[in-house]
Amino acid sequence: MTITVLDTLPAMRGVLAAPLADRPALLEAVLEPAAGMYRHFPGEVDLVAMHRMGSGFPLDRDEERCLDALDALRDADAWNRVERALEAALAVQLAATPDIAVPDLTVLIVLGDPGDEHFMGPNLGLTANGSVFGHLFLNLWPHPENLARLEATAVHELNHNLRYGPGGVVWDPATVTVGEQVVSEGLADAFARQLYGDEVGYTRIGVPHLHDDAVFAKVVSGLGVTGMRDFTAWVHGDATAVRHGVTPVGLPTGAGYAVGNRLVDAYLAATGRTAAQALLVSGREVLDLALALDRLGRA
Structure with missing residues (x-):
């Protein structure tokens, strides 16, 4: 190539x-x-x-x-x-x-x-x-x-x-979920961090919300949303949604990136995989394990 x-x-x-x-x-x-x-x-x-x-x-x-x-x-x-x-x-x-x-x-x-x-x-x-x-x-x-x-x-x-x-991984615009895009952003950031470290590896717009539990809960509530038109609000946030004529959902810029990083990091830590090794792991697998761990942590 x-x-x-x-x-x-x-x-x-x-x-x-x-x-x-x-x-x-x-x-x-x-x-x-x-x-x-x-x-x-x-x-x-x-x-x-x-x-x-x-x-x-x-x-x-x-x-x-x-x-x-x-x-x-x-x-x-x-x-x-x-x-x-x-x-x-x-x-x-x-x-x-x-x-x-x-x-x-x-x-x-x-x-x-x-x-x-x-x-x-x-x-x-x-x-x-x-x-x-x-x-x-x-x-x-x-x-x-x-x-x-x-x-x-x-x-x-x-x-x-x-x-x-x-x-x-198959991306079908009609059936793909917010959860898949959130996972994909987390995996892409994790790969960048694997190579260049946390200081520069995170996508900047997500950094302010990495530890915001309210943002995490809100994005998790929309992981099953399908239809790419609505993804902008859930992943990029309200300001970008309004820019593109999409209904806002009450999220700050970069929310989906922040949540994706949290979910992917939980998955990678639990499985011992690197981001490169997890390239083709299904979003569903990442979400099922990461959310189960989150529920256990809150119990």
Whole structure:
């Protein structure tokens, strides 16, 4: 397999330096090599519209701010660090699960939008996606905390990519539960922590709620919810749910990540497995054991 981290730095600079009228077409050329991320969407996808919807850097403002941010990503050696992290993580994963399907991987790194209040506020300047086999997407603003977590963020998304690949855990949008996504976020964080430690391995948005028993109880009450539209509220929290037109359920940002980590950590401690070894364990198995242990602990 090959890992291709697209060299988007010079192209993004070119977009920001071009006349306004030329920028959409130039941006489309930047995004086209990663268009396979949207292969499950019906019909032809407008890549520039998806970029805007996903809090990508703006095409009509904040040029100097964005160019400075691109310099910060360059100075942090972001592209090379991500590539090296993915290579090392894949070696660890294959040592634990040598028979899994491994894709040729295309990685798109894009600068985020400093004027997007939700992206810069609740999301802390970072969104990422590894849900489509063979593609990883990192959209970030170079806050020091995000730069410190570059490797951990990349391998978190790799964990998703491999878990739901051919022969792995089946993700059926019609029947998949909140519980499966919560477990998947916990497993991906556990894998990042296995490689890089707790200081940078946790997804930042979940950290404030790791020990919040009220948040834990609330998320556990929704583990059986099916239908992907509702997942945003249970996993990402109310602020993101409102952003996407989904009914909030009374949860803070990152709640599902925090609870997923607690559940997965309980499972791994009880079984003696590493996160890499647990890559393809069913969400149901994790939940049954972790929740039984939680009930025993509260008895």
